[in-house]
Amino acid sequence: MARYTGPKTKIARKFGEAIFGDDKSFEKRNYPPGQHGNNRRRGKKSEYAIQLMEKQKAKYTYGILERQFRNMFEKATRATGITGEVLLQLCESRLDNVVYRMGISPSRSGARQLVSHRHITVNGELVNIPSYQLNPGDVVGVREKSKSLEAILNSLSNSSATYEWITWNNETKLGTYVSVPGRVQIPENINEQFIVELYSK
Known part of the structure; x- marks a missing residue:
């Protein structure tokens, strides 16, 4: 890689x-x-x-x-x-970038590692390709076994950024890539x- x-x-x-x-x-x-x-x-x-x-x-x-x-x-x-x-x-539609934007990781390199180490799911399926292109409506989540990972919990607790084109539910650890962001939203x-x-x- x-x-x-x-x-x-x-x-x-x-x-x-x-x-x-x-x-x-x-x-x-x-x-x-x-x-x-x-x-x-x-x-x-x-x-x-x-x-x-x-x-x-x-x-x-x-x-x-x-x-x-x-x-x-x-x-x-x-x-x-x-x-x-x-x-x-x-670039914004890449899985590693969306994981970073959702606050699951504090950096894109950390998000890339979470994806390649099989901690992230897309529409319920494990995906370990950081460059995976998401489509509007895709649901990104943390794998059940990884929900208690300290690195993920720390990142989510420190994350405050919100984006109009992404939703995130901290209880279920699931987020939706709602739409392709416009240039002004990047x-x-x-x-x-x-x-x-x-x-x-």
């Missing part, structure tokens, strides 16, 4: 925002990494550099590697609607138009 396992704070500093969630190290040094720290004067970025950075930010945010991301872009191109918006909707700070321009070259 391919995934990014390198230093996360360094990547967050590169983009200038905590894309992996709360990070004390990032708060201490929220400037780009490198030998010269904050003193190095960086010239104006080229159009290509800006587009590439936006694509990398999206990939790291959702925990998707290049080939898979490219396939998702091609799928978004074939779909009806605005390509960039559809691409983000496909809180990620990603300029999807730059990604479309990069791939369209």
